[in-house]
Amino acid sequence: IVLNMSGSGADDSGGDSTKNESQTYKIVVIGAGMAGLTAANHLLKNNIDDFVILEGRNRIGGRIIAITIDGRKMELGANWIHGVLGNPMYEVATANGLVDIVQENKPHNVVATLPDGHRVPFHILQVIYRYF
DSSP states (O other): OEEEOOTTOOSSSOOOOOOOOOOOOSEEEEOSSHHHHHHHHHHHHTTOOOEEEEESSSSSOTTOOEEEETTEEEEOSOOOOOOSTTOHHHHHHHHTTOOOOOOOSSTTOOOOBOTTSOBOOHHHHHHHHHHO
16 A cells, blocks of 8 residues: 655655545555565565555655656666675566676676667766766
8 A cells, every 4th residue: 555645745746645544554664665665565475464655755666767858768766786696676677577687707897788788888888987
């Protein structure tokens, strides 16, 4: 269950939520970002459904957000998976076909790909790294 508790319109879309519901839950999950959604998923997998997720925006996802500009998708929030061994986000992404595994024999080598699967040239990665 996701309740929007932003009576003052604190969202990303400029919308206004004036819903004022009163209900009792055994568990309250604060935030519908990845941590909150993961917590809710864990509760559901353990047959616990007496909970509510409180989110201050009119959307779920927390820092993960993509927008479309001139027909191109642009990630504005979290879009990098740090590490792969034991990382639950990596496991979810690969299980849903969102990550292509690229084998590299060099340790600590950064590999970046475009949506079409082509690699970003290393000199461009160096420029990006220098500025960010």
